[in-house]
Amino acid sequence: MRTASRILEECEKSGIDCEILFPKTLRYENRDGRYLIGSEDVEPFEVTPDDTVFVCRSSILDSTKASSVVSDLERAGFFCVNSLSCLEVCDQKYRCYLRLKEQGIPTPKTVSLPSVEIQDDGTPKKIKNIQQYVNMVGSQFPLVLKTDQGAGGAGVMLVDSPNSLVSVVQTLQKVDPKIDLLLQEKIPYEKDLRVIVLGDEVIAAMRRQSKDGDFRSNFSLNGDVTPENIDDQTKQLAIDSASATDGIFVGVDILQTSDGEEYTLEVNASPGTEGIEKATGNNIVSQFIDYITDKSNWTNLREQQFKLTGESFDDKFENYLEETVGKHFNKSLMVRRIENSRIDESTKMKKLMKMRDNGDIFASLCLEQAKSKKLINHVSDWKNKMFENFCEQNNVSLKSALEEKRDKYKRAFGENWKNVYYEEKWKKYNEEYGYDDLEGTTASAVKRMSQTPGEPMYDARLEKEKYK
Numbered sequence: 001m002r003t004a005s006r007i008l009e010e011c012e013k014s015g016i017d018c019e020i021l022f023p024k025t026l027r028y029e030n031r032d033g034r035y036l037i038g039s040e041d042v043e044p045f046e047v048t049p050d051d052t053v054f055v056c057r058s059s060i061l062d063s064t065k066a067s068s069v070v071s072d073l074e075r076a077g078f079f080c081v082n083s084l085s086c087l088e089v090c091d092q093k094y095r096c097y098l099r100l101k102e103q104g105i106p107t108p109k110t111v112s113l114p115s116v117e118i119q120d121d122g123t124p125k126k127i128k129n130i131q132q133y134v135n136m137v138g139s140q141f142p143l144v145l146k147t148d149q150g151a152g153g154a155g156v157m158l159v160d161s162p163n164s165l166v167s168v169v170q171t172l173q174k175v176d177p178k179i180d181l182l183l184q185e186k187i188p189y190e191k192d193l194r195v196i197v198l199g200d201e202v203i204a205a206m207r208r209q210s211k212d213g214d215f216r217s218n219f220s221l222n223g224d225v226t227p228e229n230i231d232d233q234t235k236q237l238a239i240d241s242a243s244a245t246d247g248i249f250v251g252v253d254i255l256q257t258s259d260g261e262e263y264t265l266e267v268n269a270s271p272g273t274e275g276i277e278k279a280t281g282n283n284i285v286s287q288f289i290d291y292i293t294d295k296s297n298w299t300n301l302r303e304q305q306f307k308l309t310g311e312s313f314d315d316k317f318e319n320y321l322e323e324t325v326g327k328h329f330n331k332s333l334m335v336r337r338i339e340n341s342r343i344d345e346s347t348k349m350k351k352l353m354k355m356r357d358n359g360d361i362f363a364s365l366c367l368e369q370a371k372s373k374k375l376i377n378h379v380s381d382w383k384n385k386m387f388e389n390f391c392e393q394n395n396v397s398l399k400s401a402l403e404e405k406r407d408k409y410k411r412a413f414g415e416n417w418k419n420v421y422y423e424e425k426w427k428k429y430n431e432e433y434g435y436d437d438l439e440g441t442t443a444s445a446v447k448r449m450s451q452t453p454g455e456p457m458y459d460a461r462l463e464k465e466k467y468k
């Protein structure tokens, strides 16, 4: 609730309309493609995918109604932060663990314990053969026992021996027969970090330390919080973890040991902001608002209204540019995340293919290019090479140089400037890099351009003021 109030406060400061809707009293109507939403004390008002962002907190999962509404909104093309799928993955620790594993992210070995068996007298049975689960974790006692759902450190405990494990499990199951429990290796960590990822950047990081010897260092348990400068490797781990869970705004818990190992413990899809704002002294919420009100950052899986025409890749690419003008969906974020993720190449391909099959044109353009190169990696290498060369040659920061160029083209070619701009760009690349260098790499240029002047997503950022 504190984060919601902070969001409201920051929106008021910037003159952005903002309403807090409580999941349980939500009122919603999809009337012939018009979306009306409100709650007990907020008279339903109309929203469109072009003028509204939904900031979804984990509490929507407590209400089937609210999660159904968010699912409908996502299908209608609304930008929801975080997405329903992200909230769901992060809500359950075991699911989050499996996802991190799948994506090749180091995380403490975790085993799910069997559900309770109730005896005739109503008491839970002792777990049989506990040793088999301990063996699966493959680590010495003490081990960490946690409830599958839980936050703020509540539900996380340390067990010293097989006997204490069995008795604690039985007690917990007696209190709540529906409880799901996890057994996890204990990481002898030196530092417990909370890293905030927004889009694909780390915007803040803090270290958390318990003051009373508790092995849990959560801020909610009164842990001390201090700002922490994290290196590129840790940043990348946080970004990869966010991307593994499809998170746009998430808090990644990272444990670091003194010998330089690091593990993502979990990803929080509804990160608190009090601790991190206190630790860093930064206005995290206003950064978040800036990000989500910038339409160039909007992502939605269901932007699939058009089909590409043209025979050759270049024709299709041209068509892509034409079709996407005026649309504000950040295709590149998702593709970029897939390309940069730690999963193997064939899984990357599969993910891109799934996006393509869902009608995602950007993914299909990338695939078409990746096919000729076999490895998508090459595409990003090329992107970096181009980026570096450009900076070197122009001896200026990329952004300002391109901004200048964009204005020049606009002045010279009026409404048609984008076509000219791209055509010339391709010509220049062809001359400079030769056919071999360029082969199979157009996709990366598409990607890069999504962050450069001339591309609709970039333009949207410049037009931002209009929408405020």
Ligand SMILES: Nc1ncnc2c1ncn2[C@@H]1O[C@H](COP(=O)(O)OP(=O)(O)O)[C@@H](O)[C@H]1O
Pocket (backbone or CB within 6 Å): 108, 144, 146, 150, 151, 152, 153, 154, 155, 156, 184, 185, 186, 187, 188, 189, 192, 215, 216, 217, 218, 253, 255, 265, 266
């Ligand atoms: N496997 C582990 N090894 C060492 N410390 C752990 C482990 N799991 C949890 N902790 C400690 O407990 C805290 C809370 O655990 P976490 O899994 O993040 O649950 P919550 O969702 O309640 O924050 C962590 O920040 C960390 O300090």
Ligand SMILES: [Mg+2]
Pocket (backbone or CB within 6 Å): 152, 153, 253, 266
């Ligand atoms: Mg945590």
